[in-house]
Amino acid sequence: MLATGSHVISNRQNRSIALGVGILLVLALTPYWAGAFGGSYVVSLVMKAMIFAIASLSLNLLIGYGGLVSFGHAAFLGLGSYVTGIAITEGMTDVIFILPMVMAVSGLFALVTGAISLRTSGVYFIMITLAFGQMLFFTLSSLAHYGGDDGLTLWDAATFFGTAFFQYDGGLFYAVLIILALCWGFVSLLSGARFGRVLRAAKQNKLRVETMGFNTFHYQLLAYVIAGMIAGVAGFLFACQAEFVSPAISTWQRSGDLIIMVVLGGMATRNGPLLGALFFVLVEEALSLVLHEWRLIFGPLLVLIVLFANGGLAGLLRRLGVEE
Amino acid sequence: MTPVLRLENLHKSYGALRVTDGVSLAVYPGECHALIGPNGAGKTTLIHQISGSLKSDSGQLLFDGRDITKLSLPQRSAAGLGRTFQITTLIPQFSVLENVALSAQAKSGSSFRFLKPAARESDLNAQAMSALEQFDLAGCAARTAGELSHGEQRQLELAMATVAAPKVLLLDEPMAGIGKGESVALTKTLSRLKTTTPMLLVEHDMEAVFKLADRVSVLVYGKIIATGTPQEVRANAEARAAYLGQETL
Numbered sequence: 001m002l003a004t005g006s007h008v009i010s011n012r013q014n015r016s017i018a019l020g021v022g023i024l025l026v027l028a029l030t031p032y033w034a035g036a037f038g039g040s041y042v043v044s045l046v047m048k049a050m051i052f053a054i055a056s057l058s059l060n061l062l063i064g065y066g067g068l069v070s071f072g073h074a075a076f077l078g079l080g081s082y083v084t085g086i087a088i089t090e091g092m093t094d095v096i097f098i099l100p101m102v103m104a105v106s107g108l109f110a111l112v113t114g115a116i117s118l119r120t121s122g123v124y125f126i127m128i129t130l131a132f133g134q135m136l137f138f139t140l141s142s143l144a145h146y147g148g149d150d151g152l153t154l155w156d157a158a159t160f161f162g163t164a165f166f167q168y169d170g171g172l173f174y175a176v177l178i179i180l181a182l183c184w185g186f187v188s189l190l191s192g193a194r195f196g197r198v199l200r201a202a203k204q205n206k207l208r209v210e211t212m213g214f215n216t217f218h219y220q221l222l223a224y225v226i227a228g229m230i231a232g233v234a235g236f237l238f239a240c241q242a243e244f245v246s247p248a249i250s251t252w253q254r255s256g257d258l259i260i261m262v263v264l265g266g267m268a269t270r271n272g273p274l275l276g277a278l279f280f281v282l283v284e285e286a287l288s289l290v291l292h293e294w295r296l297i298f299g300p301l302l303v304l305i306v307l308f309a310n311g312g313l314a315g316l317l318r319r320l321g322v323e324e
Numbered sequence: 325m326t327p328v329l330r331l332e333n334l335h336k337s338y339g340a341l342r343v344t345d346g347v348s349l350a351v352y353p354g355e356c357h358a359l360i361g362p363n364g365a366g367k368t369t370l371i372h373q374i375s376g377s378l379k380s381d382s383g384q385l386l387f388d389g390r391d392i393t394k395l396s397l398p399q400r401s402a403a404g405l406g407r408t409f410q411i412t413t414l415i416p417q418f419s420v421l422e423n424v425a426l427s428a429q430a431k432s433g434s435s436f437r438f439l440k441p442a443a444r445e446s447d448l449n450a451q452a453m454s455a456l457e458q459f460d461l462a463g464c465a466a467r468t469a470g471e472l473s474h475g476e477q478r479q480l481e482l483a484m485a486t487v488a489a490p491k492v493l494l495l496d497e498p499m500a501g502i503g504k505g506e507s508v509a510l511t512k513t514l515s516r517l518k519t520t521t522p523m524l525l526v527e528h529d530m531e532a533v534f535k536l537a538d539r540v541s542v543l544v545y546g547k548i549i550a551t552g553t554p555q556e557v558r559a560n561a562e563a564r565a566a567y568l569g570q571e572t573l
Contacts, residue, residue: 197443
């Protein structure tokens, strides 16, 4: 019976890995199929969706696997893009320096705000993460030297060992894709590894997990730091893509969008954040092209999916037989 | 012989209500020490204080030769203090095997490992399986813990507690809500377990208490009014008046 049980589980796992790899392959071929739908405009849209997918993957680590509903995750997008913007403005353009700085600053911010936020739980956790997010938003808005409210245009582009790999008209699309694939693989492994198992268990029953001898605070805080660092990288990629940074990237609405992407795609699933981010960005764009009052449709559509597709889009696919 | 667990003058009050009022007791190696008392006597509160899920106002806890009064709940568990709950406390969406494997994981190296699939760690799974066999749950290993019957869940809790090889087990009403036949079976399992793991047992099932316990303490309104062998406690007039008189012994 045990053998059959684990067989079913590993079969399902294989299908979901296959689905994820399939999505990444379709994304990788975007420059080839995009021609049929409007060329470079679609490539840029898909790039945006992929960056959101990176941020959603990191938020899924918190909301999905950890049960920690952070309403301030866009703060890390802001941090990542501003560290990038400021570094480039100050003449430090190589990604080799920028990326570690982005991760260090995001990680540090996550460590401090996470240590405070994780003293609370439930609605209080949502509110305190929202507060930290707003705090960062207003801080970025008041950076008069770096554009303040108006944002900051990057007059230089990021270089990678002197190449244009992280530039929009260089290899940025593939840079984003590679980072997305790495994050997808990393979060998948993490959730199944010892660390992820403690995190998933603490979501369900914290008292039990502490009674086993795990200090859940340490695990949740580290998850918060990892998620913050990944979202920081997403912010860095946004800056590379737009060659412009603005406080608008870290508004609370953006944090809300990220939550919707995770819930829509399917919490605590391997591919949910990918599906959610792609659906959100692409369908939003498609609807807005067709219809001026697209929000009238987009809002109810999200509500319907969340209400009726138990487990989000990933759950829907599973029931349709794609994953099982 | 030095006790493996000793409580020294523990106190806990909620406002004017003294829930734990100067409790001292000891659990010796190889012993089952039962804690009995009427509802509201403060038995579960005391278990919470010992395990660390509730902070004591004052008093001292000595465990395995060290002072654990200031240690947190996970630190006390990691030191070897095992516990089961009065109200079943599991990881409901995990499989039965994974519940126990997670408990084994807590005692076997660091859990700050990020890449290797934990579900395929054969050492953890083997430890979990052998604990499940001990509690007749081997056939349920692949089922979801939340779907087990109440009796099976109580067994699972014990499997989770024992797989970590605790130095002392705190059992908070392991017989609560299970059938007569099951409680007889569980009593047998516990008396086997007693030989390897000393335990502090809170229980209302007097039949089980007098079968298992080497010593019995009677807790009434947060105070221990009698401690002794089952025979001594049975003969103690104060204990009878407070509690035992309600039952035929």
